[in-house]
Amino acid sequence: MNPSVLILGASSDIGMALAEKFAQNGYPLVLAARNSQRLAPLQSDLEIKYGTGCAILEFDITHTDTHQATWDSLREKPGITICVAGYMKDNEQVIKDTAETLKTIATNFTGPVAMLNIIAADYAKNGKGIIAGISSVAGLRGRQSNYIYGSAKAGLTAYLSGLRNRMYPHQVHVLTVLPGFMDTKMTAHLKLPKLLTAQPAAVADAIYRGIQKKKNIIYIKWFWKWIMFIIRHIPESIFKKKKL
Amino acid sequence: MKKQIANWGNYPRIESDEQTFSFTEELQTYVKKKEPFIARGYGRCYGDASLAPNTISTLRYNKVLSFDTEKGIFECQSGLTLDKILTIIVPKGWFLPVTPGTKFITIGGAVASDVHGKNHHVDGSFSAHVIDMDVIGTDGTLYTCSPTQHSDLFWATCGGMGLTGVISRIKFDLKKIETSYIKQKQLKAKNLEDILRLFEENSHYTYSVAWIDCLKKGKGFGRSILILGEHAKKEEIPAKYQGNPLKLPPQKQILFPFNLPSFVLNKLTVKAFNFLYYGKNLKREINNVVSYEPFFYPLDAIQLWNRGYGKKGFIQYQFVLPLESKAGLIEILHRISDKGIGSFLAVLKVFGRQDDLISFPREGYTLALDIPVRNGLFPFLDELDALVLKYGGRLYLSKDARMKPEILENSYPHLSAFKEIISKYNPQSAFSSLQSERLHITSGKSLI
Numbered sequence: 001m002n003p004s005v006l007i008l009g010a011s012s013d014i015g016m017a018l019a020e021k022f023a024q025n026g027y028p029l030v031l032a033a034r035n036s037q038r039l040a041p042l043q044s045d046l047e048i049k050y051g052t053g054c055a056i057l058e059f060d061i062t063h064t065d066t067h068q069a070t071w072d073s074l075r076e077k078p079g080i081t082i083c084v085a086g087y088m089k090d091n092e093q094v095i096k097d098t099a100e101t102l103k104t105i106a107t108n109f110t111g112p113v114a115m116l117n118i119i120a121a122d123y124a125k126n127g128k129g130i131i132a133g134i135s136s137v138a139g140l141r142g143r144q145s146n147y148i149y150g151s152a153k154a155g156l157t158a159y160l161s162g163l164r165n166r167m168y169p170h171q172v173h174v175l176t177v178l179p180g181f182m183d184t185k186m187t188a189h190l191k192l193p194k195l196l197t198a199q200p201a202a203v204a205d206a207i208y209r210g211i212q213k214k215k216n217i218i219y220i221k222w223f224w225k226w227i228m229f230i231i232r233h234i235p236e237s238i239f240k241k242k243k244l
Numbered sequence: 245m246k247k248q249i250a251n252w253g254n255y256p257r258i259e260s261d262e263q264t265f266s267f268t269e270e271l272q273t274y275v276k277k278k279e280p281f282i283a284r285g286y287g288r289c290y291g292d293a294s295l296a297p298n299t300i301s302t303l304r305y306n307k308v309l310s311f312d313t314e315k316g317i318f319e320c321q322s323g324l325t326l327d328k329i330l331t332i333i334v335p336k337g338w339f340l341p342v343t344p345g346t347k348f349i350t351i352g353g354a355v356a357s358d359v360h361g362k363n364h365h366v367d368g369s370f371s372a373h374v375i376d377m378d379v380i381g382t383d384g385t386l387y388t389c390s391p392t393q394h395s396d397l398f399w400a401t402c403g404g405m406g407l408t409g410v411i412s413r414i415k416f417d418l419k420k421i422e423t424s425y426i427k428q429k430q431l432k433a434k435n436l437e438d439i440l441r442l443f444e445e446n447s448h449y450t451y452s453v454a455w456i457d458c459l460k461k462g463k464g465f466g467r468s469i470l471i472l473g474e475h476a477k478k479e480e481i482p483a484k485y486q487g488n489p490l491k492l493p494p495q496k497q498i499l500f501p502f503n504l505p506s507f508v509l510n511k512l513t514v515k516a517f518n519f520l521y522y523g524k525n526l527k528r529e530i531n532n533v534v535s536y537e538p539f540f541y542p543l544d545a546i547q548l549w550n551r552g553y554g555k556k557g558f559i560q561y562q563f564v565l566p567l568e569s570k571a572g573l574i575e576i577l578h579r580i581s582d583k584g585i586g587s588f589l590a591v592l593k594v595f596g597r598q599d600d601l602i603s604f605p606r607e608g609y610t611l612a613l614d615i616p617v618r619n620g621l622f623p624f625l626d627e628l629d630a631l632v633l634k635y636g637g638r639l640y641l642s643k644d645a646r647m648k649p650e651i652l653e654n655s656y657p658h659l660s661a662f663k664e665i666i667s668k669y670n671p672q673s674a675f676s677s678l679q680s681e682r683l684h685i686t687s688g689k690s691l692i
């Protein structure tokens with residue numbers, strides 16, 4: 001039997017596409033999100049189409065004091081956890097507003113770390129489990145246009161790589177997902193280059209495959225790896241003068 | 245996001261700020277915006293009904309809410325497409341109560357155009373099968389309406405082209421089937437008299453439609469092929485299908501690769517028709533069992549076949565004339581064949597009785613044909629409009645991109661009642677399309 005899949009931040013376009021993909025392949029689901037009653041239509045949809053069980057869980061990734069209780073409330077522990085939650089606002093606004101800065105860091109970094117620590121400890125104890133975290137190529141180098149979000153994702157990427165290392169002897173696998181542009185609510189107001197932008201269903205397919213094949217790090221759309229390779233290797237003395 | 249959009253006829257093409265939503269609350273927030281907008285489904289109406297400078301796409305709002313497999317009642321959000329619904333209901337022994345000639349439309353679009361199918365003379369149009377639905381009004385209010393609850397809103401929404409509000413949820417009845425196959429009969433008709441007689445003789449068939457040759461003159465004027473069908477019973481399908489009688493047809497599609505000059509497509513349809521007409525041993529009657537896919541959706545096998553009509557796009561001209569106006573049908577067909585600009589093939593069907601507020605179907609003959617956009621086309625269509633009007637008929641809003649407001653005014657008998665309901669539920673013309681502006685149904689001043 002397939003393990004169930006916990007999706008943290010299931011109300012996002014990526015979260016919903018992942019739910020569809022896993023349900024289609026016969027995995028029961030636990031959908032965790034804020035205002036989780038909004039997910040009732042998705043729940044009925046998946047149950048009717050695929051006949052798989054689907055539970056809904058109220059969850060805020062920045063409310064770290066509730067994380068242990070949230071995990072404990074699950075009677076059967078999901079064997080796969082995918083952390084999708086994230087938060088990105090215009091950098092210019094964020095740097096002027098401490099609350100926004102801290103919210104960006106809490107949603108993309110400290111919140112996921114707090115929750116995944118709890119889940120990883122449980123997985124390690126049982127000697128099995130898979131964790132996938134959605135970070136971003138924005139975390140591979142801080143750029144003036146997006147460095148608060150970028151640095152939070154950099155923290156998450158480093159955390160996931162350390163976690164993978166630490167979990168290896170416990171047969172717990174950790175996947176780092178590095179998307180470039182994705183066509184979601186987060187980017188709905190931006191004019192993204194069509195060729196570089198991934199659709200939610202394609203993202204879900206890629207993450208599903210990454211999990212099946214126990215990949216360590218995947219980029220969403222292969223060329224992002226090379227784009228970022230170049231960006232990462234521009235010498236700092238030149239990079240600091242660039243408008244990126 | 246701003247982008248170029250057009251509907252199936254590729255005419256007109258405009259820039260629109262198209263937004264999406266996944267949750268009802270997001271839709272309720274969106275409708276309160278200042279500028280007018282129109283709901284947009286899969287964009288398979290042909291003209292400008294779902295075009296406006298601001299559009300809200302329902303395609304991500306597509307969840308199945310309930311499916312009673314015992315009673316055959318289905319409930320979903322408005323952006324779900326018929327092709328998805330079929331994959332869910334057919335394996336459980338149910339079919340759509342009414343389906344248009346393509347399965348790539350949303351259920352919201354099916355209600356907003358009040359679509360008809362090959363079974364109109366038996367089962368009516370889609371609205372006849374709607375149990376109830378939710379419509380989001382201008383201030384974000386959610387109205388649940390049905391033939392008995394907010395019935396004015398219900399009837400103005402069925403066939404109302406999105407002008408009463410955004411349909412969010414729809415609950416409707418399904419049709420029971422034993423197999424996913426259709427028992428099909430094809431009959432050749434020598435001329436127009438012959439085909440109209442055959443329609444009458446075969447009116448007990450659930451499904452009927454004819455392909456008619458619009459260019460043939462003289463004795464063979466109106467030669468056509470009548471296609472009849474019934475959902476096959478289990479014992480009627482070949483033994484090799486018996487093991488899985490509700491099997492879904494394979495989803496094969498080839499893509500029409502680029503825009504073509506329109507004469508190419510015409511040549512292809514000529515060939516296809518002649519193949520059917522003269523092929524198969526010249527038999528007058530052919531009987532066989534086919535999957536529902538080629539029976540209902542023969543054109544869906546070629547993705548984006550509308551590119552066959554070239555960059556400038558095309559108009560699908562569809563009208564209905566009362567049964568007593570056979571002379572009108574003959575006159576219009578003559579005009580089309582004399583002009584020689586129509587597509588070679590047209591679809592002819594006899595509608596059963598219907599008298600709804602604003603829906604297109606009414607008892608009579610309906611003809612639909614594709615005509616590529618070119619100089620001189622619109623004046624010619626104006627002439628045809630005058631004939632349609634003279635014979636007491638009307639045009640289908642879902643196919644229209646160019647009719648004049650006077651034509652609408654004089655051909656839809658309940659138009660003023662419809663407009664009154666619009667002014668009640670959509671007083672500021674918040675829901676407004678290029679079409680509704682052109683036809684003076686709304687007056688959203690800020691539209692182009």
Ligand SMILES: Cc1cc2nc3c(=O)[nH]c(=O)nc-3n(C[C@H](O)[C@H](O)[C@H](O)COP(=O)(O)OP(=O)(O)OC[C@H]3O[C@@H](n4cnc5c(N)ncnc54)[C@H](O)[C@@H]3O)c2cc1C
Nearest residue numbers: 285286287288289344345350352353356359360405406411
């Ligand atoms: C190959 C082909 C064959 C066809 N055959 C037939 C046929 O046999 N019979 C027939 O009746 N039609 C037929 N049609 C027309 C088609 O069924 C209708 O135009 C249908 O409305 C298209 O639905 P859509 O989802 O593409 O909506 P769109 O084309 O995007 O919109 C159509 C109208 O519905 C409104 N609308 C869409 N969603 C909503 C919503 N949620 N709330 C409120 N308003 C909404 C729009 O504002 C617009 O006025 C055919 C079309 C094609 C391309």
Ligand SMILES: NC(=O)c1ccc[n+]([C@@H]2O[C@H](COP(=O)([O-])OP(=O)(O)OC[C@H]3O[C@@H](n4cnc5c(N)ncnc54)[C@H](OP(=O)(O)O)[C@@H]3O)[C@@H](O)[C@H]2O)c1
Nearest residue numbers: 009011012034060061084085086136179181182184185186
């Ligand atoms: N879109 C891109 O181009 C892009 C590129 C690279 C990486 N990413 C990353 O990909 C992931 C998915 O993003 P997306 O594009 O689908 O964006 P999105 O629609 O904005 O999704 C973000 C998700 O995080 C949830 N969330 C935010 N704050 C939360 C909180 N405090 N507690 C719980 N959940 C919270 C949101 O829930 P609500 O619905 O409640 O707000 C939403 O489900 C994110 O981690 C994002 O950073 C996106």
